[in-house]
Amino acid sequence: MTGPETSGPYLEVENLTVRFPTADGLVQAVTDLSYSVELGKTLGIVGESGSGKSVSSMAVLGLHDRRSAQIDGSIKVGGTEVVGLSEDGLRKLRGNSVAMIFQDALAALHPFYKVGAQLAEAYRVHHPEVSRRDAKQRAIEMLDRVGIPQPDRRVDQYPHQFSGGMRQRAMIAMGLINDPSLLIADEPTTALDVTVQAQILDLLQDLQREFNSAIIIITHDLGVVAEMADDVLVMYGGRAVEYGACKEVLTHPEMPYTWGLLSSVPDVTSDTDARMIPIPGNPPSLLNPPSGCSFHPRCLHRHKVPGDLCSTTLPDLLPGGRGAGHVKRCHLADPDAIYAAEVLPEIAPSLVEER
Known part of the structure; x- marks a missing residue:
């Protein structure tokens, strides 16, 4: 299965600005940020904590509370404008056209629900005609695809019964269960040992080749960027300070x-x-x-x-x-x-x- 054909970038961010009013003043989290990502390509976003990497990517999914965030600019996913999109439109977009692998898999997965049930729910949200039994089978298939052993048994286990690397794989399975064309991976290898890190990165690259998806990888690790990214965006203080082809930016x-x-x-x-x-x-x-x-x-x-x-x-x-x-x-x-x-x-x- 491959992603949809497109003549231009699948994701286009233009002049994105994100502000958060607080009691101490206005937090200028992201200012005048522009970039784009094509299908089949990977963009690496790097910078220190607080540079605006995650905030800008959460804006792509419309995850900021509109009551506490001021968002200006344009974000187009597959031609659909995200800024100002209704809640119903955002729900249809999330998980289906664009998905996010969050930094802390243990916090992102609900501790009271089985992993398989959470994957099946994510699938049925966009495929309401599918039965619970078929959704569970889809969850088993995705767990198997991301390399989790004995997926038919693991599907009925809770997040705390998974190792760190397996939880991260389960998050990737959840992100990919609806075959999104854009996958945002926020520090996907945080707190994992180096062998598991390499396996996760290889998995993302394999799945990208299979689905022709666009990937944004947010990381502090320039080694990860050098391994995976086609282009790299360096952020500092909420702004883009350097952008270009990965090899060019890292060597010159x-x-x-x-x-x-x-x-x-x-x-x-x-x-x-x-x-x-x-x-x-x-x-x-x-x-x-x-x-x-x-x-x-x-x-x-x-x-x-x-x-x-x-x-x-x-x-x-x-x-x-x-x-x-x-x-x-x-x-x-x-x-x-x-x-x-x-x-x-x-x-x-x-x-x-x-x-």
Whole structure:
């Protein structure tokens, strides 16, 4: 089975802004965010906690309470506008056209109901004509498809009887039970050991090939992004700060925040002189974000920009100096040269000549 044919991106997010009024002020969670994902492709969204990754993806499913969230911009899933869509329209969309694998499978699965019953319910919501018996059989088929052993027995067990990796597989089965064209995976390998992580990522890739689905994977792990993603979106302070083809962004990053993320990752192929360099300071407050470039209080390269441009003027998201479609939000005149000369030799000396 394959997803529907489309001549353009299946998901189109344009100028998305999400705000949360609170007693302390307005939380500016996501600001003017735009990206797109085609069927059969994977987008990796990376950034520190609080950068807006999960908030933006929850907006795609219409999961924010309209009474406590201010949402502007456009989100189109398969041509359907999500912003302003009725609750009935959102229920038809969720699980059917787009599904989400949540970060904490134990919290996402109801502890009082059997895993199979929860999967069957998710299926019958969109297929009310299907009997309970047939829905349970569909649940068994999906548990088997995601690699859970003895699915005909496991279907009648509770979430606490599953291991962490099995619960994550059950969440993937629930997400895919209605063959959605878009799957959003929010930290799908969190708290899993490395062997189970690899199995989960392989499973997602296999299912993508089978269903031709689009995938958004939200993660802190750049290794996961390098393994799975076709494109990568780097977020900081609720904004996109770099976007482009995965290989291009990871080998020729042009935003100092992306450099910081890469500098914090150990390189096992490098020599013993390679260092991990943490990003100084803390992520910005979304109640009172910094003026100008939101990264400038932590940026080690802001002195290379003339005057006080970094602290007073928000840089536009402009094309980088290399591949088409690679954009970055930075005032530096030649970031690729700075990265090659100053950053790369410190974090991966063995890659300098290769680059």
